[in-house]
Each structure stands twice: as C-alpha cells, then as structure tokens.
Amino acid sequence: MFDVSVWKKLSRGPQVILLKDAAVISAFTGLQSGDHVVDAGAGSGFLACYLGSIVAPGGRAYSYEKRPEFAKLACRNVEKAGLQDVVEIKEKDVLEGIDEKGVDLVALDLADSPNALSQAFAALKPRGFCVGYLPHAEQVQSFVAEGLRVGFLQNQTLEVIHREMLVRKQGFRPENSGLLHTAYLSFLRKPLKT
Amino acid sequence: MFDVSVWKKLSRGPQVILLKDAAVISAFTGLQSGDHVVDAGAGSGFLACYLGSIVAPGGRAYSYEKRPEFAKLACRNVEKAGLQDVVEIKEKDVLEGIDEKGVDLVALDLADSPNALSQAFAALKPRGFCVGYLPHAEQVQSFVAEGLRVGFLQNQTLEVIHREMLVRKQGFRPENSGLLHTAYLSFLRKPLKT
C-alpha cells in the first residue's frame, strides 16, 4: 500500500491536483501497474506521484515541467514519496514535444492545454487517453474542440465533488463549508486506427 | 491498461458499486499493485474487479458472497474481465470469518456491515483500512460506532458526486438529470499497535 499520509507531507508550491481528481483520472482510464503515463505541467508533482503509485512497480510516470523551480520542488516531492524509481520529473516544456511514445495516458494541466494536444496524440498508443484538468468552462470547450480536430474521440467531461460528512454523537450531517470546485476533467480517447 | 469498456459488458445482477466510488475506495487507502484486499458481499463482482485491476499482477482480491447465485454471477464477471488470476470469489458468509490475514484493505457492502467489523479488524494488517459502502445515514452511524468499539480509528466519511457536463456547440452545461446518490463511503483505520 502506498502510504496516504505522504499526501500531507509533500510541499505545496503551485496549486496541486487533489486525490479526488487524481483518483478519477486513474480509474476512468483503467490505469494499472505497468502502464506508462505522461503528465504536464508537473507543478508540485502530486498527480505524477499518484499516477506513479498506481503504475508501480513495472510502469513509469514522466512529468514535464518547464519552470526550473517547480521541477526542483516536484523532484523533492517524488523523493519524499519514495517514488524516484517510478516517477521522472523532466525539466522541459511539453509543447516542445513528448519524448515517450506508445504511452497509455497523457494528463494535461496547463494554462494552454489545447496546444499540447497534438503532442499528446502523437505520444499515445491506440485507445490511449488524454485527460484535461480544466478549471473553466471555456477551457473545456477549447480542449474538446482542439482534441476532435487533432483526431481524438470525445469521451466525457465531468466534475468531481466530494461531500465530507460529520459523523458524531450529536448527529450526522454534511460539513458546513469547504471545497466546491477544483476543475472539470475532460477525457479524450485516441481511436484504435488513425 | 485495464480495458474500461469491460465495465459495460459485465452482467448486473444485484446493485453494483460504480467506478466513481470504487476509485475513491482505492485512492484514499493508497491501494496499489501487490496489495491484498477482501470485499464482501461480492454482489455482481464489480468492486472486486476494480480492486483486482489495481492490485494486479502481484496482489490478490478475495471477494466473499454467501448467496450461490450471486457468487456464480460474480465469477462469470471476473472471467469476462480477464481477472481470474487476481480475483477469487469465495462462496462464504463473511460473518463466519475471513480466512486471509494481514490484508491491506477490507471493503464492506452488506446490509449488516457493522457485524463484520470485528472480522475485518482481525484480518487487517496494522494501518490497514476498512471501508464501508453505506447508503443510509443511520448505517454510517452504526458502522462508525461499532468500528470504534472494536478498535478502529475513525478516518472520514464522504459522499462522491460526479456531475456529467455536456460540451457541445450550443453550449456548456451540466447534464439535466441523472444519478444523485449511491452510498456514503466511511473509512476506518486499524491502529499501528493494538
């Protein structure tokens, strides 16, 4: 088992992708041990670590990050998580190309994710998934439109909401306030034949 | 990658645990390849298959089901999913005992899940998780109260909501109607020392 207490110990620089969203990126694409995945930008490296924990031991997660300070932070987090044999932080702009080929999943969390879709398409194996982590409605529209243009099939877009419940002697009820929105998750799929 | 189209091909007898909930059961406990898990009752075997897809190839999922017709159905689904080397359906009432010891996770979806908590506690390794899939508020209260009584630490309870979004030329909006509630997920954890 991956030690879930690690999530609280990692350093948080840029906004992180939370477990609630990482769980769905993994589950809805069928990710499992042995798979090869790419994500960009690494940010603090949370998503890369989660994906790494699933593809370990035989698989590999490559995480692109163009800003040196974030790449360094992500590297430290990968080591804290004990995932250095599985997760590789690459200090490189994903828009300049994805080195890996035939990967199972590309996850994009960039201000301009649509611009990375042709690179993602080229890197994916047939029937591989590209998932966008997109805070705004307009970003989803651009992501899906550009995805269709480069040859992806549209799969689905959803928002993941977790309602924390208080379970106490005085009664059962949802938490009063908390997180309402992180991002929409948009799933594109590469066709079997292109 | 596990072929996600399998989820639509499996036979649905009793109510199934959906991917939205299975994803969180797996992610919030840190499940990964090589782990050993127990779930009960198997029902149609959906949860066992998802957990099996994550713990493969080195791990194992044992799924208890006391009703012969469901056990048979679950077996067929495991074969359809190609997980027969990882998932074992056991035609046995989990209340009569869990054969496995030192497991990482026990997931319970029974009408009387609280009654299985002492068995779950005994089967788990230190820091292992027991997760209840509980449709009603009162079931959550009983599950947590009995869990604390047998020695578990209370971790958290949450409800997972997925909002499907329509992304079309005419505009972006949430799906008009759909699924609102399946069950609350309640996480208990076995202490390091008992």
Place this chain on the structure above:
Amino acid sequence: MFDVSVWKKLSRGPQVILLKDAAVISAFTGLQSGDHVVDAGAGSGFLACYLGSIVAPGGRAYSYEKRPEFAKLACRNVEKAGLQDVVEIKEKDVLEGIDEKGVDLVALDLADSPNALSQAFAALKPRGFCVGYLPHAEQVQSFVAEGLRVGFLQNQTLEVIHREMLVRKQGFRPENSGLLHTAYLSFLRKPLKT
C-alpha cells in the same frame, strides 16, 4: 396562501421554470406584494404565476410571449391558477419593446436574452433587477457582458440545486436519481443613477 397544488395542475407545453428557481428569482431581488414585474418569454406561464402570487394583490406581472400557441396556453394556466387579476399575458415579442416603465424586476428566459437587455434596462426603475435564466455557461457570459455594456451592475450568478431526501424507517438518504441542472440564474442590477 397560494395553493401549491396548482403547480401540478397547470399544463406544461414548453419547458417550465421550476419553483426552486422561481423562489430564488423572487427572494434575491426582494420581490413583495405591490411590485410590478415583467417576464419574457411566458412559455407555459409558470414563472409569471409564481411572481404574480408574490406581488398580489396590489402588484402586477406582465408576461411577454411572441408565439400565439404558448400565449394561449399561458393564459389558460393563469386562469387555472386564479391569477387573472394580477398576471397579464401579452402576445408580443419583448425585443420590440417593453410597454411598462419603472418596473421592479425583469426576468428573461429567451434563447437570445442578451438582446432584450437594453429594453429591460429602459423598463426598470433605478435599483431594479434583471434576472437571466440561462441554461449554458456561454449564455451567462453573453448576458453579463451585454448587461454591463448597457449599464447594469453585475450582481451574482448561481445555480440552485435541491437534493430531495428520503426519510424512512429503513433510513435517511438522498434520493438516488433526479434533476441535476435547469439553468444558471444571473442577477444584474440597474444603478441608482444612470
């Protein structure tokens, strides 16, 4: 008291605005007895009837509908609701002008609601509200942008979600499936001085 059983007896032609949204349109604008309101298009006349029930007896609701068959349907619903002294269905395209001046509230539910905003602005009294009932995100953006252009202040946009709860001997839980989205409600306000 207005007889709430009326809502189930009215005829439903075009998509109706539900009480969950009508309640917020009324409450967030401070609507009360004696006020004058305009809505367009009338559709089946549900919103006009609800607003009429609040502004009665001294106030008045004017409901514009350009399609004769809907105007007729709305008229019949107003009579069924016993609101013929308060609600007036006007068979007229609101884009051609709002006859009333100094009204407290204009509610718009049109395919091209932004095009009606300058008419709404002219009809409203200072500090009056214009509320858009807008199914898609892009419609909200257009509505707010055009609203600001014609002189409105942006107030707020929200989505109203009602979760029905089952309260039974066997337990308490949310309804399994149901309505997820009707429309976003966008509130614009006319400044005190223009």
Place this chain on the structure above:
Amino acid sequence: MFDVSVWKKLSRGPQVILLKDAAVISAFTGLQSGDHVVDAGAGSGFLACYLGSIVAPGGRAYSYEKRPEFAKLACRNVEKAGLQDVVEIKEKDVLEGIDEKGVDLVALDLADSPNALSQAFAALKPRGFCVGYLPHAEQVQSFVAEGLRVGFLQNQTLEVIHREMLVRKQGFRPENSGLLHTAYLSFLRKPLKT
C-alpha cells in the same frame, strides 16, 4: 420591493437562516401577502424578517424567542428592516403554547423542534404547513416521526444548495470554496380534516 441590502446590515447573533433556505420555506408553502405565520426561535430574526417581507402589508409574522438577549437583538433587526408593523417578536418559549390560531405556516428552528409540533399543529389552519429547519439527519427523522404522530402528513425533505458561479473574462467556473450545508428543510402539512 424589499431592500435586499438590508440582509447585510442586520446584526448576527445566533446562527441565522439564510435567504437560500428562507426562499424555499416561503415558495414551497405558497406564502403570500396577507398570510399569518409563526416562527420559533427567532434567533437574530432573519427568517421572521423575510417571511414578514412576503406577508406584508396585510399579513403578520409572530416570532417566538425565549432568550431575552436574542429577542432584543431580533427586535432591533426588525426595526432596521423597517418591518415593525408586520413582524412581532414575542419573548416567550414556543413550547409553552402558540397564542395565534388558524395560521398559514409555522417554521421551527429549535434544538428540540419535535417537541413543538403539537403546538404547531394546534395553531395551524387546515392545509397549513409546518417546516422544520434541521441541521442533522437524526433531527429530520425525529421531526417527521413526531409530526406523523401528532397528525401531520409528511410532505418532503430537501437540502438547498446554491453554487455561486464566477463569470469573468478569464472564464466561467463555480466558486472554489464556500458554504456546503446549513440544514435540511422538512415540510409537514396539516390535513384538511382532523
């Protein structure tokens, strides 16, 4: 129009009932000008003020509050809202009896709301509503069970969720964090014949 800026100017002592919930209490019972309503406890008087704004000018809202300091605060808020001719704060424990008879609506927000149900039943006119504002699931169960026992018909229970949307140049999305739960609203109805 009732001046909605008043809501921000009222003093907040005890937890207040928000407009999102007050709107539904009013709309789902058919409240309108001329009606007579009772609520208890007054708390800061927010609900009494909202109900008062709807029943004005001919109706009346009676708000019971046993704690002198809250009754005083509620009185001051009623004056700030300019509703002193419509809303009467009564410094009295509602469990000791409701003086009014034949009222249209009784709204209860007490730690022990079920204990006030027989008083509410006696005060209501036939087909009048009693609405409970109940933070916990167990309170809803007690409220409904006791309501049925004293002769009410069960109507419905729901939770009202407002999702604030950000509508900006950079895009459209739900607010990141905020209010998740206030209370469940449970509607009971007095039968026509008792």
